Amino acid sequence: MIRGLLAAALIVLPLASWGQTVPEPADYRMDHYRNPVPATLAGATVVGPEGAHALWTEGKAGFIDVMPQPPKPANLPKGTIWRDKPRNSIPGAIWLPNVGYGAIADVTAEYFRAGLEKVTHGDVSHPIVIFCLEDCWMSWNAAKRAVEWGYTDVYWLPEGTDGWQLWDYPLERVTPEDGQPQTN
Secondary structure, three states: OHHHHHHHHHHHHHHHHHOOOOOOOOOOOOOOOOOOOOOOOOOOEEOOHHHHHHHHHHOOOEEEEOOOOOOOOOOOOOOOOOOOOOEEEOOOOEEOOOOOOOOOOHHHHHHHHHHHHHHHOOOOOOOEEEEOOOOOHHHHHHHHHHHHOOOOOEEEEOOHHHHHHHOOOOOEEEOEOOOOHHHO
């Protein structure tokens, strides 16, 4: 009997989250970035892994990974070896860590603008796909920011690399785009 209840719970609990809806906020998400995200983003097109893969296969969209990267702690004892956590991302994507926070410093905004400029070749109508992980507000915030800055063909991939990997699409190791403010 307990096995039967456990099996039923394992089936029903994941389905319970499908019924949850998160309203789209009017402004940026400022905290609790790893939580369920809205199903919409005004001014952007929400795309799933299959749609993102089609855009990737066509090769006409720029892909921007906004997964945050923790900084090297300032108080590490002398001689301590620090290794950044590796990031596997969609092949060809540029990684712009930390641009998806709700409030960003001017230097981080300039870093993000430079990355957008790079993938769009200066054309605000060039398609871009912005992503992070599943249930990560960083990508929602970053895509919203791109829309507000005048980019007109913004795709948001809410499932991020988690959804991409679930479909068994390829991933490759990436390093942050040069100029990352936290390392300067």
